[in-house]
Amino acid sequence: MNLSGPLERNSELKVPVQPRSRLVRKYALLISLLVANLLIVSGGVEFYFSYQEIKLAQQRIQREKANAAASVIDRFVKEVEAQMGWTTHASFLAPIAALAQRRLDFQRLLRQAPEISEIAYVDGAGREQLVVSRLSIDVVGSGKDYSLNPKFSVARDKGQYYSPVYFRRESEPFLSLGLRGQLREKGIIIAEVNLKFVWELISRMDVGVEGSAFVVDSNGLLIAHRDISLVLRKTDLSALPQVVVARAEADTGGAEIVGSIAKGLNGQDVLSSHAAITPLGWLVFVESPLTEAFAPLYDSLIRTAVLLAAGIARSIIAGLLLARRIVQPIQALQLGASRIAAGELDHQIDVTTGDEIEVLADEFNEMTDKLRESYDNVERVSALKRYFSPHLAEQIIASKDGKLTRSHRCEISVVFCDLRNFTEFSSVAEPEEAMRVLEQYYIVLGTQLRQFEATIGFFAGDGLMAFFNDPLPCLDHAARAVRMAIAMQEQMEILIEGWTKRGLKLGFGVGIATGYATLGHIGTEDQFHYTAIGSVVNLSSRLCDVAKSGEIMVSEAVYAEAEASIVVNPGGEHASRGFQSQCLLSRLSASNSRISEISCELHSFPFIIKN
Amino acid sequence: MLPVQTKAEIEASIESVARNPGGSLIVMPDTFMLANRATIIESAARNKVPVIYPFSPLASGGGLMAYGVDMADLTRRAATYVDRILKNEKPASLPVQAPTKFELIVNLKTAKALGIAIPQSILLRADDVIE
Numbered sequence: 104m105n106l107s108g109p110l111e112r113n114s115e116l117k118v119p120v121q122p123r124s125r126l127v128r129k130y131a132l133l134i135s136l137l138v139a140n141l142l143i144v145s146g147g148v149e150f151y152f153s154y155q156e157i158k159l160a161q162q163r164i165q166r167e168k169a170n171a172a173a174s175v176i177d178r179f180v181k182e183v184e185a186q187m188g189w190t191t192h193a194s195f196l197a198p199i200a201a202l203a204q205r206r207l208d209f210q211r212l213l214r215q216a217p218e219i220s221e222i223a224y225v226d227g228a229g230r231e232q233l234v235v236s237r238l239s240i241d242v243v244g245s246g247k248d249y250s251l252n253p254k255f256s257v258a259r260d261k262g263q264y265y266s267p268v269y270f271r272r273e274s275e276p277f278l279s280l281g282l283r284g285q286l287r288e289k290g291i292i293i294a295e296v297n298l299k300f301v302w303e304l305i306s307r308m309d310v311g312v313e314g315s316a317f318v319v320d321s322n323g324l325l326i327a328h329r330d331i332s333l334v335l336r337k338t339d340l341s342a343l344p345q346v347v348v349a350r351a352e353a354d355t356g357g358a359e360i361v362g363s364i365a366k367g368l369n370g371q372d373v374l375s376s377h378a379a380i381t382p383l384g385w386l387v388f389v390e391s392p393l394t395e396a397f398a399p400l401y402d403s404l405i406r407t408a409v410l411l412a413a414g415i416a417r418s419i420i421a422g423l424l425l426a427r428r429i430v431q432p433i434q435a436l437q438l439g440a441s442r443i444a445a446g447e448l449d450h451q452i453d454v455t456t457g458d459e460i461e462v463l464a465d466e467f468n469e470m471t472d473k474l475r476e477s478y479d480n481v482e483r484v485s486a487l488k489r490y491f492s493p494h495l496a497e498q499i500i501a502s503k504d505g506k507l508t509r510s511h512r513c514e515i516s517v518v519f520c521d522l523r524n525f526t527e528f529s530s531v532a533e534p535e536e537a538m539r540v541l542e543q544y545y546i547v548l549g550t551q552l553r554q555f556e557a558t559i560g561f562f563a564g565d566g567l568m569a570f571f572n573d574p575l576p577c578l579d580h581a582a583r584a585v586r587m588a589i590a591m592q593e594q595m596e597i598l599i600e601g602w603t604k605r606g607l608k609l610g611f612g613v614g615i616a617t618g619y620a621t622l623g624h625i626g627t628e629d630q631f632h633y634t635a636i637g638s639v640v641n642l643s644s645r646l647c648d649v650a651k652s653g654e655i656m657v658s659e660a661v662y663a664e665a666e667a668s669i670v671v672n673p674g675g676e677h678a679s680r681g682f683q684s685q686c687l688l689s690r691l692s693a694s695n696s697r698i699s700e701i702s703c704e705l706h707s708f709p710f711i712i713k714n
Numbered sequence: 715m716l717p718v719q720t721k722a723e724i725e726a727s728i729e730s731v732a733r734n735p736g737g738s739l740i741v742m743p744d745t746f747m748l749a750n751r752a753t754i755i756e757s758a759a760r761n762k763v764p765v766i767y768p769f770s771p772l773a774s775g776g777g778l779m780a781y782g783v784d785m786a787d788l789t790r791r792a793a794t795y796v797d798r799i800l801k802n803e804k805p806a807s808l809p810v811q812a813p814t815k816f817e818l819i820v821n822l823k824t825a826k827a828l829g830i831a832i833p834q835s836i837l838l839r840a841d842d843v844i845e
Contacts (some may be wrong), residue, residue, distance in 0.1 A: 210839040214839055237816055335809035
C-alpha cells in the first residue's frame with residue numbers, strides 16, 4: 104500500500120490511446136459498418152433507378168434514330184413519286200405531240216432522278232405506249248397489255264402502287280412504283296426504282312460509331328444495308344427475333360416497343376430499335392452494340408462503384424477517428440482504475456468530456472478518497488491497539504457499537520503486579536527518575552503481557568492488574584498466568600540488579616488468583632475501562648501485597664492447576680539454566696474463598712520451574 | 715457486227731460503214747478500242763461516220779457521242795472489293811454488282827463537222843455537252 108508523499112493530481116491531461124485498443128477497433132468497425140451500410144444501400148437504390156432511366160433513355164434515342172431513318176427513306180420514295188407526278192400533264196395535247204412531250208419529260212426525269220432506271224407510260228386502257236430506259240432502247244407504242252398487271256390495276260384503283268422488292272439479275276434490288284395520272288390524265292406511269300440508292304442513304308446515316316442500320320421489306324428480305332453485298336445476296340432476315348417482333352407489332356398495331364436487346368447481324372449483342380415505313384410496309388432497324396448503347400450505364404456503374412469505395416474508405420477513417428475520441432476518456436478511466444488497484448490511492452482520474460464518463464470519473468475519485476479514508480482508519484485502529492490489548496482492540500472494532508457484550512460472568516485468572524518500595528522511592532526521588540523507572544518497568548511487563556496475551560484490567564503507577572481467559576478464551580489460564588509471572592520475575596531480576604547498582608532498592612512481587620468474576624465496562628458514559636470485579640480480584644490483590652520481592656504468591660486453586668505443567672522441586676535457592684535468580688512460588692491455602700475470612704498460611708517452598 | 719483485230723481492219727470497217735448512206739457505228743467497250751481510239755476517231759471524222767463510244771473520254775477526244783459507265787466510279791467500287799478479298803473474304807461470297815452511274819456525252823463540235831443536228835431530247839438527256 105502506497106501512501107507515501109502528499110496527494111498528487113495526475114498531471115497528464117490526455118492519456119494517449121493505445122493503438123491496439125480493442126475498444127477503438129470495435130467502435131471503429133461499428134461506425135464504419137454503419138456508414139458503409141448506409142452508403143451501399145443508398146448507392147444501390149440510386150443505381151437501380153438510374154439504370155432503369157438510362158436504359159430507357161438510350162432505347163428512346165435509338166428509336167428516334169430509327170424514326171429518322173424511316174422518314175429519310177420515306178422522303179426518298181415520296182420524292183420519286185413527286186418527280187413522277189410532274190410528268191403526267193401532257194394529256195391535253197394531241198396523241199403524237201403528247202407522246203413526244205412525254206418522252207421529253209421522261210428523259211428529263213431520268214436525268215434528274217438517277218434512281219429511276221426505267222419509266223413507262225401505260226394508257227387508260229392498259230396498253231403500254233412508251234418506255235424510256237437508261238439501260239435498254241426506248242420502246243414506243245408497243246401496246247403491251249398491262250390490264251391484268253397489278254402495276255396498272257392497283258395504281259388505277261388506289262392511286263399508287265408499290266410492288267414488292269424484286270431482284271434484277273438476281274442481285275439488284277428494284278421496286279416498281281405505279282402512279283395514276285392527275286386531273287384528266289387516265290394513264291399510269293410506272294417507274295422502276297433502283298433501291299441501291301437507298302443504300303447510299305443508309306450508309307450516310309448517323310448510327311453511332313459501331314452501330315448499323317438496315318431496311319427489310321414486308322417479307323423480311325434485306326433491301327438496304329451498309330454492307331451492300333448482304334443486300335445483293337438476297338439475305339432473308341425474317342427469322343431474326345427483332346424482325347419477328349417488329350412485324351408482329353406492325354401487323355397487330357400492338358404496344359409500341361421502344362427497343363429490345365437482341366443479337367445483331369454479326370452475332371454481337373445489340374440494342375435494336377425499329378420504325379415502319381408505311382405505306383411501303385418496310386421496316387428500318389437501327390442497331391447499336393450494347394457496349395456502345397449502354398456506355399453511359401457502364402460509366403454510371405463505375406462511377407457509383409468508385410464513389411462507394413471512396414465513401415467506405417472515408418467511413419473507415421472517420422470511424423477510427425471517432426472511436427478514438429470516444430474511447431480516450433474510457434481508457435483514462437481504465438488506466439486510473441488499474442493504478443488505484445495497484446495501490447496509488449492518491450491518483451486522480453482526470454476526464455473533462457462533460458458527459459456521463461466525466462461523472463463516472465468523478466465518482467471513481469470519490470470512491471478512491473473513501474478507500475483512502477478507510478485505510479487511514481485501519482491505521483488508526485492499529486493505533487488503538489496500543490491503548491488496549493490487541494485482541495481487545497480487535498474485538499472492540501469488530502463489535503458493532505464499540506462495546507463488548509454487556510457485563511458477564513467468567514472464570515478468569517487475575518494477576519496483580521507491584522513494585523516493592525516504589526511509593527517511598529517516588530516520594531523522595533526526582534519525578535523524572537521515577538518516570539524513568541516506571542518506563543523500564545512497563546517495558547518489561549508490557550513485553551510479557553503481550554507475549555502471553557493477557558488482558559490488562561488497569562494499571563496505576565506501579566500497580567498493574569491483568570487477567571486471562573476473557574475476552575480471549577484460554578484453556579489453561581491459571582497455568583499461563585503462572586508462566587507469565589515467572590517470566591516477568593526472571594526479566595525483572597535483571598532490572599532490579601541494575602537499579603540496585605544505582606542505589607535504588609526496589610523489588611517486584613506478583614499475586615495470582617483464579618475464580619469467577621464479573622466482567623464488563625466500568626466508567627463514565629464517554630470513557631470506560633473493560634475490567635473485572637469479584638472476590639478473585641481482591642484475593643489476587645491481597646496475594647500481591649503479601650508477596651515479597653521475587654515471590655509469586657498463588658492461591659490453592661492456581662497452585663493445583665499450575666502443578667500439572669510446573670515441576671515442583673523442593674529445595675532452597677537454586678539456579679535454573681543460565682539464570683541466577685531466586686524465584687519463589689508460594690501457595691496460599693484457604694479454607695474458603697470469602698474475602699473476609701481468608702486466613703493466610705504461608706508455605707514457602709522454593710521450586711524449580713520447568714515449562 | 716464488224717470484228718476488228720488490227721488497225722487496218724478498223725479503217726476498213728469504218729470505210730465500209732461510210733459507204734452505206736445514213737450508216738453509223740457503235741463501238742463496243744474493249745481495251746483494244748480504247749487503245750486505238752485515236753485511229754477510230756480520226757478515221758470516223760475523215761469518213762464522216764457518226765460513232766457512239768462506250769467511254770466518255772472518247773467523246774471529249776473528238777468522238778460524236780459517248781454513253782457508258784463512269785469508269786472512275788466503277789474502279790473505286792472494284793477497289794473496295796479488292797480490299798475485302800485482301801481481308802480474307804471469300805470472293806465467292808462477294809456478289810456481282812452492276813453499275814448504277816451512266817453518263818451521256820455529246821460533242822456538238824463533232825456534230826457540226828459531221829453536219830448532224832442533235833435533237834433536243836438527246837441534248838436534254840446528255841450529262842455533258844461539249845461545244
